[in-house]
Amino acid sequence: MSEKKYFFDKPENVKWVLRVFYTICALLVVADFILHRHIGFSWEEIPAFYAIYGFVACVILVLIAKEMRKVIMRKEDYYDE
Amino acid sequence: MSELPPFSLYFIAALLVLFSRGISRKIILLATPVIAALYIWLNIDVGTLSSYPILDYELIFMRTDKLSLLFAYLFCIASFIASIFALHVNDTKQEIAGLVYAGSALGAVFAGDLITLFIFWELLAISSVFFIWARGTERAIDAGMRYLIYQVMSGVFLLAGALLHFHTTGSLAFDHIGLGSVAGWLIFIAFGIKSAFPFLHTWLTDGYPEATPTGTVFLSAFTTKVAVYALARSFAGEDILIYIGVTMACFPIFFAVIENDLRKVLAYSLINQVGFMVTGIGIGTALAINGAVAHAFSDVIFKGLLFMTMGAVLYRVGHVNGSHLGGLYKTMPKTTVFCIVGALSISAFPLFSGFVSKSMVMTALMYEDHGYLWLFMLFASAGVFHHAGIKIPYFAFFAHDSGLRPKEAPINMLLAMGLAAALCIFIGTQPQYLYSMLPLEVDYWPYDTTHVLAQLQLLFFSAMAFVWLNKQGLYPPELPSTNLDAEWIYRKVVPTGVRHGLAFLNNVKASSIALAMSPMHGIRNSFTQSSIAKYHLSESWPTGSMVFWIAIILVAYLLLDILVY
Numbered sequence: 301m302s303e304k305k306y307f308f309d310k311p312e313n314v315k316w317v318l319r320v321f322y323t324i325c326a327l328l329v330v331a332d333f334i335l336h337r338h339i340g341f342s343w344e345e346i347p348a349f350y351a352i353y354g355f356v357a358c359v360i361l362v363l364i365a366k367e368m369r370k371v372i373m374r375k376e377d378y379y380d381e
Numbered sequence: 382m383s384e385l386p387p388f389s390l391y392f393i394a395a396l397l398v399l400f401s402r403g404i405s406r407k408i409i410l411l412a413t414p415v416i417a418a419l420y421i422w423l424n425i426d427v428g429t430l431s432s433y434p435i436l437d438y439e440l441i442f443m444r445t446d447k448l449s450l451l452f453a454y455l456f457c458i459a460s461f462i463a464s465i466f467a468l469h470v471n472d473t474k475q476e477i478a479g480l481v482y483a484g485s486a487l488g489a490v491f492a493g494d495l496i497t498l499f500i501f502w503e504l505l506a507i508s509s510v511f512f513i514w515a516r517g518t519e520r521a522i523d524a525g526m527r528y529l530i531y532q533v534m535s536g537v538f539l540l541a542g543a544l545l546h547f548h549t550t551g552s553l554a555f556d557h558i559g560l561g562s563v564a565g566w567l568i569f570i571a572f573g574i575k576s577a578f579p580f581l582h583t584w585l586t587d588g589y590p591e592a593t594p595t596g597t598v599f600l601s602a603f604t605t606k607v608a609v610y611a612l613a614r615s616f617a618g619e620d621i622l623i624y625i626g627v628t629m630a631c632f633p634i635f636f637a638v639i640e641n642d643l644r645k646v647l648a649y650s651l652i653n654q655v656g657f658m659v660t661g662i663g664i665g666t667a668l669a670i671n672g673a674v675a676h677a678f679s680d681v682i683f684k685g686l687l688f689m690t691m692g693a694v695l696y697r698v699g700h701v702n703g704s705h706l707g708g709l710y711k712t713m714p715k716t717t718v719f720c721i722v723g724a725l726s727i728s729a730f731p732l733f734s735g736f737v738s739k740s741m742v743m744t745a746l747m748y749e750d751h752g753y754l755w756l757f758m759l760f761a762s763a764g765v766f767h768h769a770g771i772k773i774p775y776f777a778f779f780a781h782d783s784g785l786r787p788k789e790a791p792i793n794m795l796l797a798m799g800l801a802a803a804l805c806i807f808i809g810t811q812p813q814y815l816y817s818m819l820p821l822e823v824d825y826w827p828y829d830t831t832h833v834l835a836q837l838q839l840l841f842f843s844a845m846a847f848v849w850l851n852k853q854g855l856y857p858p859e860l861p862s863t864n865l866d867a868e869w870i871y872r873k874v875v876p877t878g879v880r881h882g883l884a885f886l887n888n889v890k891a892s893s894i895a896l897a898m899s900p901m902h903g904i905r906n907s908f909t910q911s912s913i914a915k916y917h918l919s920e921s922w923p924t925g926s927m928v929f930w931i932a933i934i935l936v937a938y939l940l941l942d943i944l945v946y
Contacts, residue, residue: 304711306710306711308710308779318848321844321845328834328841331834332834335830336830336831337830337834337835338829340747341747341755348838350838350839351839351841352842353759353839354763354838354840354841354846355842355843355845355849357760357764358763358764358767358847358850359846359850361635361638361760361763361764361767362767362846362855362857363855365636365639365857366857368639368864369639369862372864372866373864373865374864374865375862375863376863378863378873379863380520
């Protein structure tokens, strides 16, 4: 089977994309110490507040949603029965 | 009676569609939004007011200010893009429904009194349901019926509220109403149903995913945005809207994370986006109202774009279940790029449309010192990126290779998506044009170091959470499933309850009859055991025999009487 190889079929490409992504994340945190942010609320003074909040918020979101599945998930044809 | 109201152009076009076919019909479908937009541009200024007498009543079909004009242009753009997207569909019902639906939305935003609003409110309901029914499946027909019941119910609340409002205030003007009266609350509930307030939202998440691939694009543009317009007009600054809006922004993202049907994911994220608008309206400051309206504008275009990309996948693959998609970027690269543009816009990435409008609402929350609510909204912003920004493109176009190799979307779909994507980037990079159309005078510019850096950190680290959870194997897989939402109450609890209730009542009936009959059985039993029961007449129950013997006795009396005297 000689199907065409696409971009993400090569693991090294995936690795490369992720590396760029991690670099940008690191730069954004560094930028927080160099650039001046206006502060509206006191908690914004925490260094890299938005980065921490975004990460934690999404992890909590996904973990709660996963737990919700135990309560609210039913079969696909639940309402058809 | 002066100018022709713009909605009538759409209604005339709907009539013309009925009597045309082929190319000429397609030309009508495409030309109508363009002509309507030009007509509004050239003929209708802020402050136009015209009414049409019907019997003793004056229907105000035209009341224009910057707010109604902005929505009118938005609806023309939306119906133009949606018409291009649906150009390959040859279905008279859907074509007419599209024109009547968009026309009714225009009618509603130009309505100057509550009765006119009510008329278009109901027309919106009736015309839009055809996009769900046109799917033709049993599920779609049932979902369409539930959708219609909700929409009509909203109309009933509106009419009741309007009449009560007239009774108490003597006015039917569609202006600020507020929550100071029962009438105000009735109208508020009517608007609330249509803008998918929590617990009143299930018509949306139930109906939209069942509509045709092209139908959802129309549906996502008009109904909820007319409701947002109505809320901004009548209930701006009502505190309760802030709390409702924050709830709307937060709760759907949990459902969106575990939902498998990607159009249903988008339906949940639609509620989440409307949450930002409702919050803005609730804050009520000039910046907040402008933000709510601007966000409605960007949302119609990027949410339409996302629904178009999923519509294209549905059209080519036949389903949009995340569990059975993946790797579509290989054969649908253009759709993939458009989907990513939509995803970046809804996530409010700098340079895309969501950023320039959502940040206004967030800033307004900050100015009004709603610290904790602001944190919730920040959570919702991160969540949007997670489920709509990453999940939709990732599970449809990347993730594991599903082996599906569908063809790229048809050319008309690509054109429509391309146009919407271009608009997302245009609004995101040149927000001054959108800002100049906003109803209130506000000096605001979204691009400063603080905003851009904060937003980029938030989004990149939300993405980081996605990558990390996936690598740890903690990310919940896409599973074919149904997730229970508020609709569970009327689709399962009530029907099952009614079934059980009826069975229970039947039992009660049977046992109470038995109970009532038991003394009689007792009497009969004791009678049959008594010595009288042995007599001939008491053996059989038929009253006929009794009557017969009494008749014999009477005849005997008669004979005796004659014989003796």
